[in-house]
Amino acid sequence: MDQAQATPKAAAGEKETVLVDASFEPLMPQFLTNRKRDVVTMRETLAQQDFETVQKVAHGMKGAGGSYGFDRITELAAGIEQAARAGDVSTIARDLSTLDSYLNRVKVVYE
């Protein structure tokens, strides 16, 4: 899954700008907080080999991400969901790392 590999931008810790509909602004703090919470939940449940919960959390994130304008979140969540279905620990761990890094670097610009 090449898309989930660390990009030069990620390696450099550069901000990634995402354009978001200005009317969504009141919801953004909670949306981003919940995504970070999801990463923690998925890491904890992955440690317990609880693939069902990982899959469920990733599924919700897949639907919400792109709807808010974060296509990258949907893309990574879809990969995690699929890997959880297959019980693929290393792919889940790698994609969670990428997602965590992305969430820490993302910069929202309202349009």
Next chain:
Amino acid sequence: MNDSISQGKPILLLVEDEEDTANLVKLIMEDIGYQVVPAEDGREAQRIIPLMPPPSLVLLDIQLPHVDGVTVLSTIRTTPDWKGVPVVMLTADSNERDVRMALALGAKDYILKPFKRDALVARLQRFLDGSVPKQRS
């Protein structure tokens, strides 16, 4: 339930368990003049359906905890006064079996998540009754 519904605005019953998606749909639809009644899962939907007047539209997630969307759709279709209410399914997967079953049970359409704001509004407005919501400037 009736007490919490204000007069004059078309009502949309939203059955969606993913909190951020529900908040977003609510914000979008309220922004264009609809009143959104949320239900966080299928069981909650089945609880409130008999308690509220028929809405202008139901937006119903397929994958729900406790009671799934297809079962809620069956409830809607057998509830007096709700039989003609348009129902649009919402799903993060194009699960053909569930979508086919929902359409066979009378769902008008389905929308895939993630969705874009303008596409969601355009798809839903086709089924909302004669009310003319405000367009965002």
